[in-house]
Structure formats: structure tokens, C-alpha cells
Amino acid sequence: MRPFYPILLVGVLGPVSAKHRSRIRPVDESKLPFPKGPLVWGDVNFVHTTDIHGWVLGHHHSTWPEPNYSANTGDLYSFLTHLRSQADKAGVDLLLVDSGDHHDGAGIVSVYPNTQEHSQHYRSGGSVVDYHLSKLGYDVLAIGNHELYKYPDALQVADDVRDGIWDKVDRKNGGETSTRFLTSNVEITLDGRNRSESIGARYSKFKTRMGKDVTAFGVLYNFSFNAKNTAIQPLREMVRESWFLEAIQDRPDFFIVAGHMSINRADSEWQLLLDAIREVHEDVPVFIFGGHNHVRNCERLDGNSISFAGGRYMETVGWVSANLTKNESNEMDVSRRYLDSNRRSFKYHARVPDHKFDTHEGKAISESLFKTFDRWNLSSVLGHAPQSYFLSRYPVTDDRSLLKKLMDDVLPATVYDDKVLQHGRKRIYLANSGCQRFDIFKGEFTIDDQYSISPFSSPFVQITLPARIVRVLRQKMNDEGASQFAPSPALEQGMSEEVVRKAFDASMVKQRQDYEDRRQRELEFLRLAYGQTVFDAEVERESDLVHRYGYVTEDNCGPVGSGDDVEHVPVPYAPVPDYVSTTFPEGVDDEEPVFVIAMTFFLNDVVKAVSKIDPAYPPITYSDFEPCGDSSMTSNQVWGHYARKHWN
Template sequence: MKLNLAVLALAVHSVASAATGQQIFALKRPDRRALTPGEYTFLQTTDTHGWFEQSGETYFGDWGDLASFHQHMKKKYPNLLFFDSGDKHDGNGVSDASTPRGHYSRRLFREMPFDAVTVGNHELYNTEVATLEYEEVSQHLGDKYLSGNVEIWRGEWRPYGNRYKVIERSHYKDGKTRRILTFGFLYDFDLHPNNIRVTKVRDAVKQQWFLDALDNEEYDVVAVIGHIPLRSWEFPQLIEAIRKRTKKPLVLLGGHSHVRDAVQLNGEFDGPSDVYGIQGGRFLETLGWLSLNVTGQESTSSSRSYIDFHIDGLKFHASHDPDHSKWDTALGKSLTRQLSRIKKKLDLKEVYGCVPENYYTNGAKFPGPSSLLSLIADEVLPTLNGTAEGATGDRVIITNTGGLRFDLLKGPYTRNTGFVVSPFPNNWVYLPNIDIHTAHDILPYLNRKAHILGSGHMVPEEIPQECDMFHAADTKGLLPGYVTLDDYGHDGDDTPHWALPYYELPNAIQTEMPPDDVKYVDLVFYDFIAPFIQEALYALDRPDYFERLTDYGGKGLNELLKDYAEEHWECRY
């Protein structure tokens, strides 16, 4: 099946104070594009990664506002369907600062009235986290937690969630009930612990339960909630398998790659028809919206939108008076109070220093003075003090850029900042005394690969700034944000934005190489990328070096950043 690539320009988002964000947004009130409802209307979150709150200019609101928005929209559109496509961990202190990780965030998540959810890879890296997600979220949500290709060992292999669910909607003028056969799938993830089993999608769709559901259940539309990028290979495998059993309209709800995207397949190039998909970004910045009308057995139409998560915009779409005091529902108030207590309990507002300027991931060229990668490689990683007795002193430290989850923005460096920028609790390991020539060749090898762990399943293309869509006259008065081009066109963002540059990142970065007269160095890296280092050594004909792998010790990047902030970024109030 042939799919066109979506193009997306990813803006850099400033995280100002809550009051400042709301005031600026109100002053600039952009012309918002209205949402189009349909016979079937889908609202989606995905890849929240512990972000239960946004407090910047472009995005502003919290988990309670989402609950209130959903309730108001259900009154307006009673047939609304509300889904989440997974990845609730690794990216914010609300989920990552607790012991165990996700202790509080799992409770917040499961109180949101989703109609169905699926599991992401970040729920499955760790044995303890995977078990707690199953016990505290999957079992709590029951048949709303869908997982067609993930199993957990509980004395025997059990499905991680319900295999599928038929969801009914009946508030239609013709009095007829519509039924949505809904599945949940994870991409072909293979970095899970031993108590988890993930069946490849191409094999899962051959299993009898899947075929029986398509053949025997009564339904009008098929929906697949996938922690899968819309343009990754697993969705074509699902589409092909479903189209062998039914020609009914198919809706895909994607995730994992942190982009806004939408697809519509209408039989071009002899491909499948009546397939529509939405993917709603990341970090509670975006709510995906997809509507579908079935006007006849052979005729469908659809619309999509990307909703900026800002309380003013949410009120606009809910037809709610922005000055009316009754926006917050009982559930919304409860979730906001719980979130506030969690942040206080975890000391997420504790300040360690004040960042003097913005350091960007994709928003700045690397290497460069505004690049977060340059700051990490040149200033922060060299402060690592290992505890291994055999370290020589001459060393090179490598880390993967996928471990850097967000920009480091000007302002207070708090406990939460560390989890926003670098949430992963990895351990340093090293290969002692390897020859300098091999050390020189490892980073280029890693950066020739399509991606390394954490860098994403798919990477969006950059929209060049010289494109007519971005003339300065057209962006006057707009806030920074996403400018998305997908299969439907470039009018999907509900709020027009101006887009900052988007630069591709290397897979990995390293500290400066020692002088040329050094013949041997210690190679230091996170244990998380050890398989890729081993692969590189095999490719360089030095697999024997990997046999030397041992613990290096020292603080993780989260702690190194904290120490750097305390030493170099004094707050001057």
C-alpha cells in the first residue's frame, strides 16, 4: 500500500507562568477554526508522558480542564467517542518523580472517562511498571483497556487488556444504534521485560480471536487505537487484514511518533478505501479530532482537526462563555485538586537555579549555542564522575538524543524541569581501554542508523520557512505552535500559528575526543544503548571489546543537570 508522507513543522513552545500564558493568549485571540462533528466523532489524546498540565502561551490548562471539556462536549455531541493511544510515562515529574514511577499518575489517568485506551511502549520497559500498569489501570478499566498483541505473565500468559470492544452510540435522530468494533494494538516493540510478550502485528491479525471478531460481531465501523505512527508499517498490515473480512469504514487512531498527522485512503493507486486516521501529537499539547459520516453503503466523508490544548480554545469549541464561572465540572475540579496535591507532595516546584536562555532540541541547529545537545555534550556530560576503579581518565561519553525529551527553557530550573528534559533513570557502563580509532568510528556508525532508542518510530519532515504559508505578513499576531500539512491539506490546526524552524537531530552525541596522541580511551555510555554499541563494534570488526563491558557508576543525566544548574545558573531576582 502506498502512503504519502505528512509534513509537519514543529514549533518551540515557551513555558511561561500560568497567569502570563493566559493573559498573552487572551490578548492575541487568534481566529480559530471550528470543529466539524459527524455521525461518528472521535476525540483523542496520545503520548501524554506524564504531562497533566500545560502553562505556556500556546498551551494552557490541566487534566481537570480536559475532563470538563469532555463533559461539555458530550452534552453538545452525545455520540462523542473518547480514546487514548498510550505512553503515559517518561517525560514529567508527575509520572516519574514518584516511587514507584507512575504511582500517582496512574490514578489520575484512570479517572478520565475514556471510552477505550491502549498501552504504549513506555508502560512496558520495566517489569515493575508493566506489572503496576496492568494491575492498577488495565484491571481497573476492564473492557475499556484494549490490547490485541500484548500479554503479561501471571503464572500463564494472559492478554494485557481486553482483545476488543464493541462500543455503542444511540443518540441519533433516526433512532438507530451505531456500533463501533474497537481494537487496540502496539507497534512491533521488542525491548520489553521477560514478563511481557508482544506479538508482531502481522502475526496477531492471523489469530482466530481477531478473525472471529471481524466475522461474527455486529458493527458499523471498525476503529483501531494504535500506539503506532499512522505511517508506520504496522497499520498497512492491520488495514490489509481487516479489508479481507469487511469493507466497512475504518478509523485509525495513531501515536508514538509525537506528531500531528492525519490520513485518508480512498482507493487511489489500487489501495484500500474508506480508511481515515488521526494522530494527536504529544504532551497534552494537542487533542485529535476526527469525524466520519456514512451517507451510504459506498459513500463516506470525513473531517479532522488538531485542537490546541488551551482553556480558551476548549471553551470556544464547547460553546462555553469564556467569562462564565461554571466551566469546571465536579470531576474537573477533583482532578485539578489531586494534581496540585501530587505536585506539592513530590516537591516538583523546588528551584535549583535559573536557566539564563532557551536551549532547544529540534528548534536549534546542532552544534550551536542554542542547542540543548551542545550544552549536554560540551558542558554537562564532562562533569560525570565515574566510580569504576579501572577507569583510565581519558574517555569519551556517548548518549542517545532520544533521551532528551523536551527543550530546556529560560526561567527557574525546578525538580520537575529535570524530568521534563531527561526523565530516564539509566545507568552508566563503559568499555575500558579501547583503541582510539575504533572509538572515533562508533558515533558515525550510530548516526548512520535510521534511529536509536527513543528517537521515534518515524520522523516528521520539516516545512521550510520560505514556504508561502509562512510569510511574515501572514503570521502577525499569532503565537508559536504547530503548522501541520497532512492528507487533508493544511487547515487542520484549530488555531493558526507561526512555526519556528525544525532541525533533524543525530541519533547520538558525545563529548570531545581526546588529543590525537592518545592511543586508548574508555568508552562510557548508558546501559540502555548497549545493544547499539555492541552492533557498532561488530560492524567495526572489534566485537571482543564488548566483552569488557562493566559498570561505570556516577550520576544520571537528570542529576548532572541539577548539579550544573546549582553551580552555574544562579537566580538573580
């Protein structure tokens, strides 16, 4: 039986009330850039989301480029309604696909009031997110690694699947409903059972509205940090399973493979899956939708396939279209677009008058989310940030760096051992940069901001080491790089996030560097052709480009930026090291003991670095670390405590 969700039963659905938007202010749509042109439609068309991480309410800060991503799930519902209407009128198909990672991120997925009132409505924050997303009418979904770090999260996903929230009418089987949440290589052992079973369906075969036969799968990369009683089958084994070989025997009009896996050729196994299909069907179109590394990307593994990934955090809504009739080269023509997730972009492509954009159901979803946001006190203001602090926009030595603020001020003020302070003992703090996920913006700092910045809960521990080791510890850890081997669940999650951060950082750094190189050539041309005055004026204009900040996508499906729906200027981006620390204290003798305070995320790397700095030093183990300060002060609590005390 499906659970009852009374929060969605709202009354008159006018504009979202001010009461529920007390801290989420609407964006001035007139300041948002227009898309560069209409979408290209084909015989079959797809809207893609991935790595939502709880950002179902959109981005609601005014610092650019945040307004570009200000649409919420209700806005997306209305947009999809109009796109589906366009598809029906044109006699073409439109399908909605998601590639996983709904958990761990914005406040609404990270905070769950443990009260009877809330527990009878939803199982968890993840259940809230999934329930509202399910209203969008997905055709195919895959699971992400963030649904599998903790068994209760995996169980919530399995229970929601069994409650039918992802079910859809199957025209292929007489109008029966079936789940579209596909976990082809992910299983769970349910309480009281001695066998594992697929969390969702292993595959789905269905007909589209226009009568096309589809075979679909949902996969996860070879993730090894999953919770006990969950299992991920390696893809190399999955493609040899009898059920998979049987599933691909019939020739569909096209395949859909959604998966939580990077689509970069170098670090994924999409080619393996495509080859398995190609052994049976040489030229059937295959549409691959990936994710995980938070990067907008597109690949063509062969002439009759396209691999697409639409970014992260509801910043991007992906668009892929194709004509199934082959061209002169016996290949299918495809088009892709990366849409900024905001109401101006949605309205432009919806092709309806502004006053007809919002649908009854879309407004109901928005209202439900805002009510939940309010009821869970996510809009509660903890303090007022005196300035913005950016995770990667500036070097970690810059006063505008979030990581510098964390190390210099926040951790020393919130995580400490009273005895260490009383005796004036020297200490340093260590943190892995991957534990921080987002920026802080000047002005109101809310509970939602607190968890959006740092959704992961890691305790703090401490150990005393000789100053000569501590002095070079951070540098040694950065030289070695973040470990991929993990002794504990907390560390497993931390290290996995480092991989994602590095992939995203590399993409963003390249975007900015390419832009600055092009810009430098343009400025030099202006100086030579028109003189210093024009040159100086153009340099001065650079500060006016902030409102154009956004993604400039470089993929393998066309020239740089050609897939972007809006032309942007890349956000300034500075690479950050794996590890950061407070400044080492001055005037300390080599053998003087220094307290090292760290998160349990990365103790493995601390242990390894110490042994490499001084192999003769007595080996340290995890049992040598002891709790530091208040045990309730975990990594996702420090910003909130600091804001209450210092930003009021």
C-alpha cells in the first residue's frame, strides 16, 4: 500500500504564499539571460536530470550564477507539461530520464525531524525528495551511490519503489503499471529475508506514446563503498547474465541505458555495455544517460548512439533529440542542449504566454515543498554572513575562500578540547576539501545553507605527534593524494567524494583557462587595432560580466559551448588541494608534541603519511585517535554553530 502524503493536499493554488517563501525569494526573471534559440526536436526526445542531491527547491541566492538555477521541481513539472503537449501535437516522443544521486546535499534531503508528525508523512528526507520528483513522471531512472552509503537510505529507496511511486502505465502490457526505477546490477537484502533482490526492476520493456518499443536498463558503476546488505554486481559480470542476454534478444526501436557513471571514455564502462548490445543488434539506436562526476558532457561511442550527462544540483536540465531514420552515413542525427534550470529558460522553450506557464499541479508541488521547507525550519536564519565565501572561486590563501575561513576561524571556534586550550598546547586542524560541497553567500545564513555546504556527518578526533612530523603532514598528504582505500564508512564516503570533486574541478578550471586565453587574445587585438583607451575600457567592462557567469561546456559532440542553451562567461575557478590545514604555529621545537585535529573521513591518509614521513616513528593506528571536544559537533554542524555565535 502506498503511504499517505497529506502535505500535498493543499487548498486554493494561487501564487506561493509569502508565509512559505519567507526565506526563498523569487528571482527577477528579467535579469536572467535568454536562450540562444529554440530546441531542436527529433523523432524521439529526452529530458535528463542527474545528481540532484536534494536541490528540489532550486537555488535561491542572488549571487551569480545562482539565479540561473532558480527553478524548483514545481516549475520543472509545468515545463515538462508544455513540452509533452508540444511532442503530442508534433507526433513525436518525449521521455524523461534520471541518473541517480538524489540523496546527500541540500537541507531538505539532509535534515529529517525525528517526530511522529513528520514520520507519518515521510520515511526520511530522501523520501520527501523522491516523492516530489516522482510527480514529474519519469520514464527511466537509475540509482546513485549516495543512495547506498547507508542501509536505511537504500531501504527507503526500496520501500518507495515497492509503494509504487515510480510506477508508470505500460502500454506494451495492456495498460498495466510497472516501476521505471531500474537497478540492473544493484541488490538489497531486506530484513527477515535470507536472499538479496533487485532494489528496483532489472530492466523494463515498454511502448512510448507514439508506439515505439523500448528496452531500458539502469546501472551503477563498480561502487565498492556500499552499505552492508547491499550489493553491486560488476558490469562485466552483469552483461553475461542470462536475464540480460534474454532481455536484449528482441529488437526494440531503441535502447535506453540510464546509469550513475561518468560518460568519459577513460573512466567508465559504457563501451562494455554498448558492445554487449551491439553483439546482438548492430545498428539499433542506444541512448546512454550518465552522471556521477557532476560535469556536463556528451560522447558518441558509435554512429547510432549518444552518451549524455546533464551536470548536477538541478543547475542543468539536459535535452537530447534524435531522428531514428538514418542519414546518408547510416547513422542517426542527434542534437543535445544544456538548459539552465530557471523559469525564463523554461518559459522560452514552453512556447506559451507567461500567464499560462504555471500549471495547477506544478504550483501544488512547489507549495508542498515550500511548506515542508518551513515546517522543518530550514528557512531559520542562524546568522548573517558578512561576505561571500567561495569553495573554489579563489585560491585557498584568499580571504574569500570558504576553506580558508573554515580552517582559520570556524574549526578553531567550534571544535576543541578544553584541556588542550587550558594548557596552551599547540594544535593544528586538518580537513579534506571534499567534505565541503558549496559556497556561502553574503547575507542570511540558514539551516538549509548549513547542510547544503556540508551534508556529510563526520566526527572529529585528535592525536599528538612530534612537531617535525606535523609541520610537513599536510603537504605529504597532498603529495600522496586522497586515498581510494577506506577503513571505515565515513572515510569511504569522504574518499569517494574526492574523485567527484577532482573531475568537476578539472572541468571548471579548463573552462576558465580557455576563456582567459581567448579573452587575452581579444584584448591584445583591441589594444593593437584601436589603442590603449579602447583596451582600458574593455578591461574595465570585465567587472560587468558577473551576471553572465555560468557553464561553458566542452564536450565531444560539437564545438565548445555549442550545446549550451545560454552563452555564458565561465566562473573564475581556482583548483583546491585535497587537504587543507591551519597555519603551523611558530617557535615550536621539532620534538614538541602538537595536537592534530581531523575528521574521521580521512584517517587512513593521516596514518599512511606519518609512516612515510618518518618510517622509524612508532606506527599509529586508528585506536590512537581520541574524540575531540563535544561529540555532537560533527562536520555538518560546525558552520551552524559558528554562525549562531559570530554572525549575529
